[in-house]
Amino acid sequence: MPRAKRPSARWDDASTYEYLCLLVEYSEKQLGKLPKSPTLNKWIGILKAKCGEDFLIGSLKSKYHRMRADYQGICFLRNHTGLGWDEEKQVVVATDEQWSDFTKVYPLLNSLREGLPNLDLYEIVWGSCSATGNLASSTPNPYLDSQEGLTMDTGPRSGEKRPRTIAPAQNKRNKGKAKISYEDSISAMATAFVAKQERAVSSMESRQTDPHSEDLFEQITEIVTAMSEFTCRQRVKALEYIRTQPTTYKMFIKFPQDMRMSGYDSSDDDDDVVLLVCVMDSVIRKIRRQSRVPKHVSSFSGHEKMCELITGHEGLLLEHIRMNRDCFHWLVTLFTVQNRLQETHTLTVQEQLMMFLTMVAHGDSNRRTSYEWKHSGETVSRYIDTISSHLVQLASRFIVPPDFDDVSTVIAENRRFFPYFQGCVGAIDGTHISCVVDADVATAYRNRKGFTSQNVMAVVDFEMKFTYLVAGWEGSCHDARVLNVATSNPAFMFPHAPEGKYYLVDAGYKNKPGFLAPFRGQNYHLHDRRREDGDRRKEMFNYRHASLRNVIERTFGVWKSRFHILRGIPRYPLEKQRDIVIACAVLHNFIKLFSSEEAAFNPEDDAVDDGNAEDDVGEASTQQQQQQQREESNDMGHIRDHIANAMWNDRLD
Secondary structure, rough: OOOOOOOOOOHHHHHHHHHHHHHHHHHOOOOOOOOOOOHHHHHHHHOOOOOOOOOHHHHHHHHHHHHHHHHEEEEEEEHHHEEEEOOOOOEEEEOHHHHHHEEEHHHHHHHHOOOOOOHHHHHHHOOOOOOOOOOEEEEEOOOOOOHHHOOOOOOOOOOOOOOOOOOHHHHHHHOOOOOHHHHHHHHHHHHHHHHHHHHHHHHHOOOOOOOOOOHHHHHHHHHHHOOOOOHHHHHHHHHHHHHHOOHHHHHOOOOOOOOOOOOOOOOOHHHHHHHHHHHHHHHHHHHHHHHHHHHHHOOOHHHHHHHHHHOOOOOHHHHHOOOOHHHHHHEEEEHHHHHOOOOOOOOOOHHHHHHHHHHHHHHHHHHHHHHOOOOHHHHHHHHHHHHHHHHHOOOOHHOOOOOOOOOOHHOOOOOOOOOOOOOOOEEEEEEEEEEOOOHHHHHHHHHOOOOOOEEEEEEOOOOOOOOEEEEEEOOOHHHHHHHHHHHHHHHHHOOOOOOOEEOOOOOOOOOOOEOOOOOOOOOOOOOHHOOOOOOOOHHHHHHHHHHHHHHHHHHHHHHHHHHHHOOOOOOHHHHHHHHHHHHHHHHHHHHHHHHOOOOHOHHHHHOOOOOOOOHHHHOHHHHHHHHHHOOOOOOHHHHHHHHHHHHHHHHHH
């Protein structure tokens, strides 16, 4: 007797809401993870009791993925340029014509125009574990920018904060500024001191006894006694205010009883009390300065180290900063002429840049850099932030799109590639740069290999130079999604190839106009190509395609070997980690342009596992591959077939 077919349950608003509530409760334990089968079996009974629908486990899993995809679509609509978003109603704001044009490019988002009901529940379940690309940033395209041509000082783009310029020491005297009144200066000093003391109390539980407490007690007693303009109650109020401070409590308990009495009048002038506290604090600071032990006592200063590297052996300089002497002088000239960095009384421009270069070249921490260059951690952090921000601005000068009219000599001078790939202008791929994030967003940044990273998409030419770069995407985001957003959102200024030109991409991307991918399901590597089974024509195309596209894998390898900070960026804010990636790409191109002895640094001697050099076919799920196969463009399919046939026919001839 045939088994009766189980009727399929239907999802309505009530069942979807109940399912969301179950996911919200589950997300408190397992953030952003699909529940296991035992939990889903339990939920089937709950949903049947509340909604009267008998769902299958597969139905719950499919609904989970659809709901997560809908939430990611809402996040995309929020950030998309050209569309508005009503925060109160949680719906898209766009005219019918704008929405029609938008859905022609993104047909799967057509159902999200009215938003999602219970969006707050979606936020709880997937708000911190879905890739949104909110921090993603691309290198500017100077040909699409409002400025005419390429300029050395591009300045910040709209919405971009211009980095601060380090001013020379003589400019710190407030020349030409309005004078600040004595009352305002006292008020500002008092406010800063009170805030400092409050932070000290909240961050310290205990403090060892100050060895100079006796001296401090005598000094403060003399000053407090000599201040006749303050009443006794005002002095008592000031002392009681600071008696809980770790540095002054030992002194307070030694004051005479009449100076520690309570019951003062609350109507005393608080400004005078705070001023008294500031005076007492100045005494503490003065005595501590006299007895302070300097931290950096080495006779070999950072300036002397810089001079030794510049005047010493060329190979030693290459090992430290990854560029030769001439290239370094060009970089110093660039920052000096454009007034991006200025010499101070403690740091020259050369030392500022060399300190930054050694840090990104060796991946040193802030503390290690501070010790090596004999400067405070605050100074190191300030210059790292400033120089990386300036290098991001220089991206429009050194990371520029290729010349679409020229054919690379790598292709023109190789019979395996010419004339078959004469329309190729570069290669595209993604790589993962490990990053440090907070625990609440770690799920979104955790990639398929298990570590937190940012997904960086790059376009390179056949001279191993970057021509475009997008950094800041969460590590869980697929490479194809990064490319789709970059090519469709004008804010990313992607350099689209003209008709007849294209970029080489791997099997994880879609074969569409402007992007040539290999044949799917065919052998990809040399040892596989020599096998007897399979379509030899497609195998030959895939082999030569992979050989030419391999330039981007080699570029990633040299890039990460040159700048070890890309192996593990220290715990900086995410925006700063993103800027460091772009800054290293700018330096990579700068070295390619100005270093005449680049071969002296051999990246193979310090090879790094790129983590993306394996076959990318397995990165996309089977369902995604099938969908991409259905959507592949017939135009690029014809071009690919024509190239494959020409290669095979020429081989037979």
